[in-house]
Amino acid sequence: xxxxxxxxxxxxxxxxxxxxxxxxxxxxxxxxxxxxxxxxxxxxxxxxxxxxxxxxxxxxxxxxxxxxxxxxxxxxxxxxxxxxxxxxxxxxxxxxxxxxxxxxxxxxxxxxxxxxxxxxxxxxxxxxxxxxxxxxxxxxxxxxxxxxxxxxxxxxxxxxxxxxxxxxxxxxxxxxxxxxxxxxxxxxxxxxxxxxxxxxxxxxxxxxxxxxxxxxxxxxxxxxxxxxxxxxxxxxxxxxxxxxxxxxxxxxxxxxxxxxxxxxxxxxxxxxxxxxxxxxxxxxxxxxxxxxxxxxxxxxxxxxxxxxxxxxxxxxxxxxxxxxxxxxxxxxxxxxxxxxxxxxxxxxxxxxxxxxxxxxxxxxxxxxxxxxxxxxxxxxxxxxxxxxxxxxxxxxxxxxxxxxxxxxxxxxxxxxxxxxxxxxxxxxxxxxxxxxxxxxxxxxxxxxxxxxxxxxxxxxxxxxxxxxxxxxxxxxxxxxxxxxxxxxxxxx
RNA sequence: GCCGCCUUAGCUCAGUUGGUUAGAGCGCCAGAUUGUGGCUCUGGAGGUCCUCAGUUCGAACCUGAGAGGUGGUACCA
Numbered sequence: 001x002x003x004x005x006x007x008x009x010x011x012x013x014x015x016x017x018x019x020x021x022x023x024x025x026x027x028x029x030x031x032x033x034x035x036x037x038x039x040x041x042x043x044x045x046x047x048x049x050x051x052x053x054x055x056x057x058x059x060x061x062x063x064x065x066x067x068x069x070x071x072x073x074x075x076x077x078x079x080x081x082x083x084x085x086x087x088x089x090x091x092x093x094x095x096x097x098x099x100x101x102x103x104x105x106x107x108x109x110x111x112x113x114x115x116x117x118x119x120x121x122x123x124x125x126x127x128x129x130x131x132x133x134x135x136x137x138x139x140x141x142x143x144x145x146x147x148x149x150x151x152x153x154x155x156x157x158x159x160x161x162x163x164x165x166x167x168x169x170x171x172x173x174x175x176x177x178x179x180x181x182x183x184x185x186x187x188x189x190x191x192x193x194x195x196x197x198x199x200x201x202x203x204x205x206x207x208x209x210x211x212x213x214x215x216x217x218x219x220x221x222x223x224x225x226x227x228x229x230x231x232x233x234x235x236x237x238x239x240x241x242x243x244x245x246x247x248x249x250x251x252x253x254x255x256x257x258x259x260x261x262x263x264x265x266x267x268x269x270x271x272x273x274x275x276x277x278x279x280x281x282x283x284x285x286x287x288x289x290x291x292x293x294x295x296x297x298x299x300x301x302x303x304x305x306x307x308x309x310x311x312x313x314x315x316x317x318x319x320x321x322x323x324x325x326x327x328x329x330x331x332x333x334x335x336x337x338x339x340x341x342x343x344x345x346x347x348x349x350x351x352x353x354x355x356x357x358x359x360x361x362x363x364x365x366x367x368x369x370x371x372x373x374x375x376x377x378x379x380x381x382x383x384x385x386x387x388x389x390x391x392x393x394x395x396x397x398x399x400x401x402x403x404x405x406x407x408x409x410x411x412x413x414x415x416x417x418x419x420x421x422x423x424x425x426x427x428x429x430x431x432x433x434x435x436x437x438x439x440x441x442x443x444x445x446x447x448x449x450x451x452x453x454x455x456x457x458x459x460x461x462x463x464x465x466x467x468x469x470x471x472x473x474x475x476x477x478x479x480x481x482x483x484x485x486x487x488x489x490x491x492x
Numbered sequence: 493g494c495c496g497c498c499u500u501a502g503c504u505c506a507g508u509u510g511g512u513u514a515g516a517g518c519g520c521c522a523g524a525u526u527g528u529g530g531c532u533c534u535g536g537a538g539g540u541c542c543u544c545a546g547u548u549c550g551a552a553c554c555u556g557a558g559a560g561g562u563g564g565u566a567c568c569a
Contacts (some may be wrong), residue, residue, distance in 0.1 A: 088569060224495065224565050415527055423529040434527055455530045
Protein backbone atom coordinates (compact mmCIF):
# COMPACT_ATOMS: atom_id res chain seq x y z
CA UNK A 1 0.00 0.00 0.00
CA UNK A 2 2.59 2.55 1.06
CA UNK A 3 6.01 2.68 -0.45
CA UNK A 4 7.44 5.00 2.18
CA UNK A 5 9.77 2.81 4.21
CA UNK A 6 9.57 5.06 7.26
CA UNK A 7 5.78 5.00 7.39
CA UNK A 8 4.35 3.51 10.58
CA UNK A 9 0.60 3.08 10.64
CA UNK A 10 -1.08 3.83 13.92
CA UNK A 11 -2.50 0.62 15.35
CA UNK A 12 -6.10 1.44 16.12
CA UNK A 13 -9.53 0.07 15.33
CA UNK A 14 -11.64 2.28 13.05
CA UNK A 15 -13.88 4.75 14.81
CA UNK A 16 -17.02 3.08 16.08
CA UNK A 17 -15.55 -0.42 15.70
CA UNK A 18 -14.15 -2.38 18.60
CA UNK A 19 -12.10 -5.39 19.50
CA UNK A 20 -13.74 -7.78 21.87
CA UNK A 21 -11.65 -10.08 24.02
CA UNK A 22 -12.44 -13.48 25.46
CA UNK A 23 -14.37 -12.10 28.39
CA UNK A 24 -16.94 -10.38 26.17
CA UNK A 25 -16.90 -13.00 23.44
CA UNK A 26 -17.77 -15.76 25.91
CA UNK A 27 -20.60 -13.79 27.51
CA UNK A 28 -22.13 -13.00 24.12
CA UNK A 29 -21.71 -16.54 22.84
CA UNK A 30 -23.53 -17.81 25.89
CA UNK A 31 -26.39 -15.35 25.39
CA UNK A 32 -26.76 -16.45 21.78
CA UNK A 33 -26.75 -20.13 22.70
CA UNK A 34 -29.42 -19.69 25.35
CA UNK A 35 -31.62 -17.45 23.23
CA UNK A 36 -31.30 -19.66 20.15
CA UNK A 37 -32.45 -22.65 22.16
CA UNK A 38 -35.52 -20.75 23.32
CA UNK A 39 -36.34 -19.51 19.83
CA UNK A 40 -36.06 -23.01 18.40
CA UNK A 41 -38.32 -24.31 21.13
CA UNK A 42 -40.89 -21.78 19.90
CA UNK A 43 -40.63 -23.27 16.43
CA UNK A 44 -38.40 -20.69 14.76
CA UNK A 45 -35.78 -21.95 12.34
CA UNK A 46 -32.28 -20.56 11.96
CA UNK A 47 -31.47 -18.48 8.90
CA UNK A 48 -28.21 -16.93 7.84
CA UNK A 49 -28.07 -14.34 5.08
CA UNK A 50 -25.12 -12.45 3.57
CA UNK A 51 -23.56 -9.39 5.11
CA UNK A 52 -24.08 -7.54 1.84
CA UNK A 53 -27.35 -6.89 0.08
CA UNK A 54 -27.98 -4.93 -3.06
CA UNK A 55 -28.68 -1.45 -1.89
CA UNK A 56 -32.14 -1.31 -3.44
CA UNK A 57 -33.12 -4.37 -1.38
CA UNK A 58 -32.24 -2.56 1.83
CA UNK A 59 -34.85 0.04 1.08
CA UNK A 60 -35.10 3.45 2.59
CA UNK A 61 -31.40 4.25 2.73
CA UNK A 62 -30.79 3.53 -0.88
CA UNK A 63 -27.51 5.20 -1.78
CA UNK A 64 -27.77 7.86 -4.41
CA UNK A 65 -24.95 9.05 -6.56
CA UNK A 66 -23.87 11.95 -4.35
CA UNK A 67 -24.19 10.28 -0.97
CA UNK A 68 -23.65 6.54 -1.49
CA UNK A 69 -22.67 5.93 2.13
CA UNK A 70 -25.38 7.83 3.90
CA UNK A 71 -26.31 5.67 6.87
CA UNK A 72 -24.89 2.48 5.40
CA UNK A 73 -21.53 1.22 4.20
CA UNK A 74 -21.91 0.83 0.47
CA UNK A 75 -19.69 0.03 -2.45
CA UNK A 76 -20.15 -0.50 -6.15
CA UNK A 77 -19.76 -3.99 -7.59
CA UNK A 78 -18.04 -4.84 -10.91
CA UNK A 79 -21.33 -4.48 -12.72
CA UNK A 80 -21.77 -1.06 -11.12
CA UNK A 81 -24.61 -2.18 -8.88
CA UNK A 82 -24.55 -0.72 -5.41
CA UNK A 83 -24.15 -3.18 -2.59
CA UNK A 84 -24.42 -2.24 1.07
CA UNK A 85 -23.68 -3.93 4.37
CA UNK A 86 -26.96 -4.81 6.07
CA UNK A 87 -28.00 -2.35 8.80
CA UNK A 88 -30.41 -4.81 10.43
CA UNK A 89 -31.65 -8.36 9.96
CA UNK A 90 -35.21 -7.52 9.02
CA UNK A 91 -34.53 -6.07 5.57
CA UNK A 92 -32.54 -9.15 4.51
CA UNK A 93 -35.37 -11.32 5.83
CA UNK A 94 -37.88 -9.43 3.71
CA UNK A 95 -35.68 -9.97 0.67
CA UNK A 96 -35.24 -13.66 1.46
CA UNK A 97 -38.94 -14.19 2.08
CA UNK A 98 -39.87 -12.43 -1.17
CA UNK A 99 -37.28 -14.40 -3.14
CA UNK A 100 -38.34 -17.79 -1.75
CA UNK A 101 -41.98 -17.15 -1.05
CA UNK A 102 -43.33 -19.91 -3.31
CA UNK A 103 -41.27 -22.62 -1.66
CA UNK A 104 -41.59 -21.64 1.98
CA UNK A 105 -43.97 -23.27 4.42
CA UNK A 106 -46.12 -20.40 5.57
CA UNK A 107 -46.23 -18.68 7.97
CA UNK A 108 -42.44 -18.56 7.85
CA UNK A 109 -40.82 -18.35 11.26
CA UNK A 110 -37.13 -17.72 11.52
CA UNK A 111 -34.51 -16.33 13.86
CA UNK A 112 -31.12 -14.93 12.93
CA UNK A 113 -28.15 -13.33 14.59
CA UNK A 114 -24.97 -11.74 13.37
CA UNK A 115 -23.20 -8.45 12.88
CA UNK A 116 -24.95 -5.46 11.33
CA UNK A 117 -23.34 -2.17 10.30
CA UNK A 118 -24.45 1.42 10.42
CA UNK A 119 -22.43 4.27 9.04
CA UNK A 120 -23.31 6.94 11.54
CA UNK A 121 -21.78 8.86 14.40
CA UNK A 122 -20.83 6.44 17.17
CA UNK A 123 -21.60 7.31 20.78
CA UNK A 124 -21.24 5.71 24.17
CA UNK A 125 -22.57 2.17 23.87
CA UNK A 126 -23.29 2.84 20.23
CA UNK A 127 -21.10 1.32 17.56
CA UNK A 128 -20.96 1.13 13.80
CA UNK A 129 -20.76 -2.66 13.99
CA UNK A 130 -22.73 -4.71 16.47
CA UNK A 131 -24.37 -8.10 16.86
CA UNK A 132 -28.11 -8.23 16.52
CA UNK A 133 -30.45 -11.11 17.28
CA UNK A 134 -33.81 -11.17 15.60
CA UNK A 135 -36.91 -13.37 15.34
CA UNK A 136 -39.83 -12.84 12.98
CA UNK A 137 -42.99 -14.46 11.74
CA UNK A 138 -43.79 -13.69 8.11
CA UNK A 139 -47.23 -14.49 6.75
CA UNK A 140 -49.52 -14.23 9.74
CA UNK A 141 -51.81 -11.25 10.24
CA UNK A 142 -53.18 -12.56 13.52
CA UNK A 143 -52.52 -10.35 16.54
CA UNK A 144 -51.75 -13.64 18.28
CA UNK A 145 -48.56 -13.76 16.18
CA UNK A 146 -47.56 -10.47 17.82
CA UNK A 147 -48.40 -11.89 21.23
CA UNK A 148 -46.24 -14.90 20.55
CA UNK A 149 -43.31 -12.68 19.55
CA UNK A 150 -43.72 -10.82 22.84
CA UNK A 151 -43.77 -14.09 24.73
CA UNK A 152 -40.68 -15.17 22.83
CA UNK A 153 -38.92 -11.93 23.73
CA UNK A 154 -39.79 -12.36 27.41
CA UNK A 155 -38.52 -15.94 27.43
CA UNK A 156 -35.43 -15.07 25.42
CA UNK A 157 -34.34 -12.22 27.66
CA UNK A 158 -34.84 -14.35 30.71
CA UNK A 159 -32.81 -17.19 29.18
CA UNK A 160 -30.07 -14.70 28.35
CA UNK A 161 -29.69 -14.04 32.05
CA UNK A 162 -32.04 -11.17 32.88
CA UNK A 163 -33.94 -12.24 35.97
CA UNK A 164 -37.66 -11.80 36.08
CA UNK A 165 -38.54 -8.21 36.87
CA UNK A 166 -35.31 -6.89 35.39
CA UNK A 167 -36.98 -5.96 32.11
CA UNK A 168 -40.45 -5.41 30.78
CA UNK A 169 -41.92 -5.44 27.28
CA UNK A 170 -44.03 -2.39 26.57
CA UNK A 171 -46.64 -2.68 23.84
CA UNK A 172 -48.58 -0.21 21.80
CA UNK A 173 -50.24 -0.16 18.39
CA UNK A 174 -49.56 2.07 15.45
CA UNK A 175 -53.26 1.97 14.74
CA UNK A 176 -53.96 3.60 18.08
CA UNK A 177 -51.43 6.30 17.32
CA UNK A 178 -53.04 6.86 13.92
CA UNK A 179 -56.41 7.12 15.63
CA UNK A 180 -54.89 9.64 17.98
CA UNK A 181 -53.47 11.73 15.14
CA UNK A 182 -56.90 11.82 13.53
CA UNK A 183 -58.53 12.77 16.81
CA UNK A 184 -55.96 15.53 17.36
CA UNK A 185 -56.50 16.89 13.88
CA UNK A 186 -52.92 16.30 12.75
CA UNK A 187 -53.37 15.57 9.09
CA UNK A 188 -50.20 16.79 7.36
CA UNK A 189 -47.57 14.02 7.29
CA UNK A 190 -44.80 16.26 8.64
CA UNK A 191 -47.01 17.36 11.51
CA UNK A 192 -47.86 13.72 12.25
CA UNK A 193 -44.16 12.94 12.48
CA UNK A 194 -43.64 15.86 14.85
CA UNK A 195 -46.43 14.58 17.09
CA UNK A 196 -45.05 11.05 17.17
CA UNK A 197 -41.53 12.29 17.90
CA UNK A 198 -42.88 14.36 20.76
CA UNK A 199 -44.83 11.41 22.17
CA UNK A 200 -41.73 9.24 21.98
CA UNK A 201 -39.91 11.60 24.34
CA UNK A 202 -42.38 11.28 27.22
CA UNK A 203 -40.06 9.19 29.37
CA UNK A 204 -37.23 11.67 29.02
CA UNK A 205 -38.93 15.06 29.02
CA UNK A 206 -42.09 14.37 30.99
CA UNK A 207 -45.59 15.63 30.16
CA UNK A 208 -44.55 19.31 30.34
CA UNK A 209 -41.75 18.87 27.82
CA UNK A 210 -43.98 16.86 25.51
CA UNK A 211 -46.69 19.52 25.76
CA UNK A 212 -44.20 22.15 24.58
CA UNK A 213 -43.10 19.98 21.68
CA UNK A 214 -46.72 19.40 20.70
CA UNK A 215 -47.35 23.13 20.74
CA UNK A 216 -45.00 25.95 19.84
CA UNK A 217 -41.72 24.22 20.58
CA UNK A 218 -39.19 23.72 23.34
CA UNK A 219 -35.87 25.20 24.31
CA UNK A 220 -33.60 22.71 26.09
CA UNK A 221 -30.99 23.36 28.77
CA UNK A 222 -28.24 23.95 26.25
CA UNK A 223 -30.35 26.66 24.64
CA UNK A 224 -31.11 24.73 21.46
CA UNK A 225 -34.64 25.20 20.23
CA UNK A 226 -36.73 22.38 18.82
CA UNK A 227 -39.68 23.42 16.72
CA UNK A 228 -43.03 22.05 17.92
CA UNK A 229 -45.86 20.31 16.13
CA UNK A 230 -48.09 23.36 16.42
CA UNK A 231 -51.16 21.66 17.84
CA UNK A 232 -53.93 23.70 19.48
CA UNK A 233 -54.46 23.45 23.23
CA UNK A 234 -57.42 21.00 23.19
CA UNK A 235 -55.52 18.66 20.84
CA UNK A 236 -52.46 18.83 23.10
CA UNK A 237 -54.43 17.83 26.14
CA UNK A 238 -56.07 14.91 24.33
CA UNK A 239 -52.67 13.68 23.16
CA UNK A 240 -51.30 13.98 26.69
CA UNK A 241 -54.31 12.17 28.08
CA UNK A 242 -53.76 9.35 25.61
CA UNK A 243 -50.06 9.11 26.24
CA UNK A 244 -50.50 9.01 30.00
CA UNK A 245 -53.25 6.41 30.03
CA UNK A 246 -50.80 3.61 30.77
CA UNK A 247 -50.46 1.99 34.17
CA UNK A 248 -52.13 -0.86 35.98
CA UNK A 249 -53.10 -4.02 34.15
CA UNK A 250 -53.28 -4.32 30.39
CA UNK A 251 -57.04 -4.46 30.67
CA UNK A 252 -57.20 -1.23 32.68
CA UNK A 253 -54.93 0.54 30.21
CA UNK A 254 -57.14 -0.53 27.30
CA UNK A 255 -60.22 0.80 29.06
CA UNK A 256 -58.59 4.16 29.65
CA UNK A 257 -57.36 4.40 26.05
CA UNK A 258 -60.85 3.60 24.80
CA UNK A 259 -62.11 6.53 26.82
CA UNK A 260 -59.74 8.92 25.02
CA UNK A 261 -59.78 7.82 21.40
CA UNK A 262 -62.46 5.16 21.18
CA UNK A 263 -64.78 5.73 18.25
CA UNK A 264 -62.25 6.45 15.52
CA UNK A 265 -62.12 3.51 13.09
CA UNK A 266 -58.32 3.08 13.33
CA UNK A 267 -58.38 3.46 17.09
CA UNK A 268 -61.06 0.82 17.49
CA UNK A 269 -59.10 -1.53 15.26
CA UNK A 270 -56.01 -1.02 17.40
CA UNK A 271 -57.99 -1.60 20.56
CA UNK A 272 -59.39 -4.84 19.16
CA UNK A 273 -55.86 -6.00 18.24
CA UNK A 274 -54.49 -5.25 21.69
CA UNK A 275 -57.47 -6.97 23.25
CA UNK A 276 -56.66 -10.17 21.36
CA UNK A 277 -52.97 -9.80 22.17
CA UNK A 278 -53.86 -9.50 25.84
CA UNK A 279 -55.90 -12.71 25.73
CA UNK A 280 -53.15 -14.58 23.89
CA UNK A 281 -50.53 -13.35 26.38
CA UNK A 282 -52.67 -14.71 29.21
CA UNK A 283 -52.73 -18.08 27.47
CA UNK A 284 -48.99 -17.92 26.87
CA UNK A 285 -48.46 -17.29 30.56
CA UNK A 286 -47.01 -13.80 30.10
CA UNK A 287 -47.92 -11.90 33.24
CA UNK A 288 -48.77 -8.24 33.71
CA UNK A 289 -45.31 -7.49 35.12
CA UNK A 290 -43.62 -8.99 32.06
CA UNK A 291 -45.57 -7.25 29.30
CA UNK A 292 -47.74 -4.19 29.61
CA UNK A 293 -49.49 -1.71 27.35
CA UNK A 294 -47.90 1.72 27.14
CA UNK A 295 -49.45 4.24 24.73
CA UNK A 296 -46.28 6.36 24.66
CA UNK A 297 -44.27 3.70 22.80
CA UNK A 298 -43.70 4.82 19.21
CA UNK A 299 -40.62 3.10 17.69
CA UNK A 300 -39.38 4.26 14.30
CA UNK A 301 -41.50 6.47 12.16
CA UNK A 302 -42.35 4.66 8.96
CA UNK A 303 -42.21 0.91 8.70
CA UNK A 304 -44.44 -0.29 11.53
CA UNK A 305 -48.11 -0.79 10.75
CA UNK A 306 -49.62 -2.47 13.80
CA UNK A 307 -48.34 -3.57 17.17
CA UNK A 308 -45.04 -2.07 18.33
CA UNK A 309 -43.04 -3.23 21.31
CA UNK A 310 -40.01 -2.17 23.22
CA UNK A 311 -38.02 -4.07 25.85
CA UNK A 312 -37.01 -1.74 28.64
CA UNK A 313 -34.45 -2.45 31.32
CA UNK A 314 -35.85 -1.80 34.77
CA UNK A 315 -32.79 -2.69 36.82
CA UNK A 316 -30.95 0.22 38.25
CA UNK A 317 -27.57 0.36 36.57
CA UNK A 318 -24.49 2.26 37.59
CA UNK A 319 -21.31 3.04 35.73
CA UNK A 320 -17.77 2.59 37.01
CA UNK A 321 -17.99 5.79 39.03
CA UNK A 322 -21.19 4.66 40.69
CA UNK A 323 -23.37 7.17 38.87
CA UNK A 324 -26.77 6.05 37.71
CA UNK A 325 -27.01 5.47 34.01
CA UNK A 326 -30.10 5.21 31.85
CA UNK A 327 -30.07 2.06 29.85
CA UNK A 328 -33.50 2.45 28.40
CA UNK A 329 -34.44 0.25 25.51
CA UNK A 330 -32.55 -3.00 25.04
CA UNK A 331 -34.63 -4.24 22.13
CA UNK A 332 -37.78 -3.72 20.18
CA UNK A 333 -39.92 -4.64 17.27
CA UNK A 334 -43.40 -4.73 15.93
CA UNK A 335 -45.65 -5.49 13.02
CA UNK A 336 -44.61 -4.39 9.54
CA UNK A 337 -47.06 -5.46 6.91
CA UNK A 338 -45.55 -3.63 3.95
CA UNK A 339 -41.91 -4.67 3.95
CA UNK A 340 -42.17 -7.74 1.76
CA UNK A 341 -44.63 -5.93 -0.50
CA UNK A 342 -41.74 -3.76 -1.67
CA UNK A 343 -40.54 -6.80 -3.60
CA UNK A 344 -43.70 -8.71 -4.46
CA UNK A 345 -46.30 -6.01 -4.64
CA UNK A 346 -48.46 -8.08 -2.34
CA UNK A 347 -49.00 -7.04 1.24
CA UNK A 348 -47.44 -9.68 3.44
CA UNK A 349 -48.05 -9.44 7.15
CA UNK A 350 -45.00 -9.85 9.35
CA UNK A 351 -44.02 -9.22 12.95
CA UNK A 352 -40.76 -9.56 14.83
CA UNK A 353 -38.47 -8.59 17.68
CA UNK A 354 -34.77 -7.87 17.77
CA UNK A 355 -32.19 -6.88 20.35
CA UNK A 356 -28.54 -5.89 20.43
CA UNK A 357 -26.47 -8.69 21.89
CA UNK A 358 -23.57 -6.53 23.07
CA UNK A 359 -25.99 -4.07 24.54
CA UNK A 360 -27.77 -6.81 26.43
CA UNK A 361 -24.42 -8.10 27.65
CA UNK A 362 -23.52 -4.60 28.81
CA UNK A 363 -26.88 -4.35 30.57
CA UNK A 364 -26.26 -7.65 32.32
CA UNK A 365 -22.85 -6.47 33.38
CA UNK A 366 -23.96 -3.01 34.51
CA UNK A 367 -26.75 -4.51 36.55
CA UNK A 368 -24.40 -6.99 38.18
CA UNK A 369 -26.25 -9.92 36.64
CA UNK A 370 -23.44 -11.17 34.45
CA UNK A 371 -21.50 -13.99 35.99
CA UNK A 372 -18.33 -12.16 36.83
CA UNK A 373 -16.17 -15.19 36.18
CA UNK A 374 -12.82 -14.24 34.77
CA UNK A 375 -11.46 -16.10 31.80
CA UNK A 376 -9.33 -18.94 33.08
CA UNK A 377 -6.04 -19.78 31.44
CA UNK A 378 -4.77 -23.27 30.71
CA UNK A 379 -2.57 -25.42 32.90
CA UNK A 380 0.92 -24.29 31.90
CA UNK A 381 3.74 -26.77 31.45
CA UNK A 382 6.98 -25.03 32.45
CA UNK A 383 9.93 -25.41 30.11
CA UNK A 384 13.21 -26.02 31.93
CA UNK A 385 15.30 -27.37 29.11
CA UNK A 386 14.70 -27.50 25.37
CA UNK A 387 16.02 -31.06 25.30
CA UNK A 388 12.90 -32.22 27.12
CA UNK A 389 10.30 -30.56 24.87
CA UNK A 390 8.92 -33.98 23.90
CA UNK A 391 8.17 -34.73 27.56
CA UNK A 392 6.50 -31.36 28.00
CA UNK A 393 4.25 -31.92 25.01
CA UNK A 394 3.44 -35.43 26.20
CA UNK A 395 2.27 -33.99 29.52
CA UNK A 396 0.17 -31.32 27.80
CA UNK A 397 -1.32 -33.96 25.51
CA UNK A 398 -2.25 -36.16 28.45
CA UNK A 399 -4.08 -33.28 30.13
CA UNK A 400 -5.87 -32.28 26.93
CA UNK A 401 -7.01 -35.86 26.39
CA UNK A 402 -8.51 -35.71 29.87
CA UNK A 403 -10.43 -32.59 28.82
CA UNK A 404 -8.20 -30.15 30.69
CA UNK A 405 -6.96 -27.00 28.92
CA UNK A 406 -3.18 -27.15 28.85
CA UNK A 407 -0.24 -25.64 26.99
CA UNK A 408 3.52 -25.82 26.92
CA UNK A 409 5.17 -22.43 27.47
CA UNK A 410 6.58 -21.45 24.10
CA UNK A 411 8.21 -18.14 24.94
CA UNK A 412 11.89 -17.57 25.50
CA UNK A 413 11.80 -16.48 29.14
CA UNK A 414 13.14 -18.16 32.25
CA UNK A 415 11.26 -19.92 34.98
CA UNK A 416 10.33 -16.83 36.95
CA UNK A 417 8.76 -15.18 33.93
CA UNK A 418 6.98 -18.43 33.08
CA UNK A 419 5.38 -18.44 36.51
CA UNK A 420 4.35 -14.85 36.01
CA UNK A 421 2.90 -15.77 32.62
CA UNK A 422 0.78 -18.52 34.16
CA UNK A 423 -0.35 -16.17 36.89
CA UNK A 424 -1.40 -13.49 34.42
CA UNK A 425 -3.27 -16.02 32.32
CA UNK A 426 -5.18 -16.95 35.48
CA UNK A 427 -4.00 -20.52 35.11
CA UNK A 428 -5.19 -22.87 37.84
CA UNK A 429 -1.86 -24.68 38.03
CA UNK A 430 1.55 -25.20 36.48
CA UNK A 431 3.31 -28.48 35.82
CA UNK A 432 7.04 -28.58 36.49
CA UNK A 433 9.22 -31.20 34.92
CA UNK A 434 12.86 -30.51 35.67
CA UNK A 435 15.77 -32.87 35.58
CA UNK A 436 14.89 -34.25 39.02
CA UNK A 437 11.32 -35.07 38.07
CA UNK A 438 12.21 -36.65 34.75
CA UNK A 439 14.81 -38.93 36.24
CA UNK A 440 12.48 -39.80 39.10
CA UNK A 441 9.40 -40.42 36.97
CA UNK A 442 7.49 -37.70 38.84
CA UNK A 443 5.91 -34.32 38.17
CA UNK A 444 5.67 -31.28 40.40
CA UNK A 445 2.29 -29.56 40.37
CA UNK A 446 1.84 -26.10 41.78
CA UNK A 447 -1.68 -24.98 42.69
CA UNK A 448 -1.73 -21.32 41.68
CA UNK A 449 -5.27 -20.74 42.94
CA UNK A 450 -4.23 -21.81 46.42
CA UNK A 451 -1.28 -19.45 46.18
CA UNK A 452 -3.59 -16.62 45.08
CA UNK A 453 -5.81 -17.30 48.06
CA UNK A 454 -2.93 -17.36 50.52
CA UNK A 455 -1.02 -14.44 49.04
CA UNK A 456 -3.11 -11.84 50.83
CA UNK A 457 -1.65 -12.82 54.19
CA UNK A 458 1.96 -12.91 53.09
CA UNK A 459 4.36 -10.37 54.55
CA UNK A 460 7.79 -11.80 54.00
CA UNK A 461 8.79 -12.73 50.51
CA UNK A 462 11.61 -15.01 51.66
CA UNK A 463 9.34 -17.12 53.84
CA UNK A 464 6.64 -17.22 51.20
CA UNK A 465 8.99 -18.39 48.55
CA UNK A 466 10.54 -21.13 50.65
CA UNK A 467 7.21 -22.50 51.80
CA UNK A 468 6.10 -23.22 48.25
CA UNK A 469 2.41 -23.46 49.09
CA UNK A 470 0.25 -25.72 47.04
CA UNK A 471 3.19 -27.50 45.54
CA UNK A 472 3.39 -31.26 45.39
CA UNK A 473 5.68 -33.75 43.71
CA UNK A 474 3.88 -36.95 42.77
CA UNK A 475 4.31 -39.96 40.50
CA UNK A 476 3.71 -39.00 36.91
CA UNK A 477 0.84 -41.49 36.62
CA UNK A 478 -1.14 -39.56 39.24
CA UNK A 479 -0.83 -36.22 37.47
CA UNK A 480 -4.22 -36.00 35.76
CA UNK A 481 -6.07 -36.97 38.93
CA UNK A 482 -4.15 -34.40 40.97
CA UNK A 483 -4.79 -31.59 38.46
CA UNK A 484 -8.44 -32.51 38.30
CA UNK A 485 -8.65 -32.22 42.06
CA UNK A 486 -7.24 -28.72 41.92
CA UNK A 487 -9.74 -27.75 39.21
CA UNK A 488 -12.63 -29.13 41.22
CA UNK A 489 -11.57 -26.98 44.12
CA UNK A 490 -12.67 -23.85 42.31
CA UNK A 491 -16.06 -22.35 42.69
CA UNK A 492 -18.73 -23.71 40.35
C1' G B 493 -25.95 18.12 11.90
C1' C B 494 -25.85 22.08 16.00
C1' C B 495 -23.91 23.87 21.01
C1' G B 496 -20.47 23.32 25.26
C1' C B 497 -16.10 21.15 27.43
C1' C B 498 -11.57 18.49 26.81
C1' U B 499 -6.62 16.63 24.39
C1' U B 500 0.76 16.06 28.46
C1' A B 501 4.08 8.42 29.27
C1' G B 502 0.37 2.12 27.90
C1' C B 503 -3.69 4.08 31.81
C1' U B 504 -5.36 8.10 35.38
C1' C B 505 -3.66 12.84 35.83
C1' A B 506 -0.04 17.10 37.90
C1' G B 507 2.59 21.19 35.68
C1' U B 508 5.70 27.22 36.82
C1' U B 509 2.29 35.37 35.20
C1' G B 510 5.49 31.90 28.54
C1' G B 511 12.36 30.47 30.73
C1' U B 512 16.75 25.98 29.43
C1' U B 513 17.52 18.31 31.03
C1' A B 514 8.50 17.91 31.36
C1' G B 515 6.75 15.00 36.47
C1' A B 516 3.69 11.51 39.87
C1' G B 517 0.74 7.13 40.80
C1' C B 518 -0.58 2.71 38.48
C1' G B 519 1.09 -0.61 34.65
C1' C B 520 5.38 -2.74 31.93
C1' C B 521 10.64 -4.79 31.98
C1' A B 522 14.82 -6.26 35.02
C1' G B 523 17.51 -7.28 39.61
C1' A B 524 17.40 -8.65 44.96
C1' U B 525 15.51 -14.50 44.55
C1' U B 526 21.21 -18.84 38.83
C1' G B 527 14.04 -24.46 39.74
C1' U B 528 9.13 -20.77 41.55
C1' G B 529 3.79 -15.89 40.24
C1' G B 530 1.06 -12.66 43.58
C1' C B 531 3.93 -8.88 49.01
C1' U B 532 8.40 -5.68 49.64
C1' C B 533 12.73 -2.98 48.04
C1' U B 534 16.02 -1.14 44.04
C1' G B 535 16.81 0.14 39.09
C1' G B 536 15.19 0.74 33.89
C1' A B 537 12.50 1.54 29.42
C1' G B 538 8.69 4.53 27.66
C1' G B 539 6.85 11.50 25.58
C1' U B 540 6.22 14.84 17.70
C1' C B 541 3.27 17.90 25.64
C1' C B 542 -3.14 16.24 19.32
C1' U B 543 -1.65 18.69 14.28
C1' C B 544 -0.49 22.96 11.44
C1' A B 545 0.24 28.13 11.30
C1' G B 546 1.04 32.70 14.08
C1' U B 547 2.85 36.05 18.33
C1' U B 548 7.69 36.01 21.03
C1' C B 549 14.69 36.28 22.15
C1' G B 550 12.06 31.86 23.95
C1' A B 551 5.51 28.24 23.53
C1' A B 552 3.20 22.07 26.73
C1' C B 553 1.41 27.19 28.42
C1' C B 554 -0.81 32.93 24.45
C1' U B 555 -3.78 33.50 19.40
C1' G B 556 -6.13 31.22 15.00
C1' A B 557 -7.50 27.10 12.04
C1' G B 558 -7.98 21.90 11.79
C1' A B 559 -8.29 16.81 13.82
C1' G B 560 -9.76 13.55 17.67
C1' G B 561 -12.51 12.66 22.13
C1' U B 562 -16.55 13.74 25.38
C1' G B 563 -21.41 15.69 27.33
C1' G B 564 -26.12 17.67 25.67
C1' U B 565 -29.44 18.19 21.51
C1' A B 566 -31.37 16.55 16.70
C1' C B 567 -31.93 12.14 13.75
C1' C B 568 -32.30 6.82 14.15
C1' A B 569 -34.05 1.38 9.78
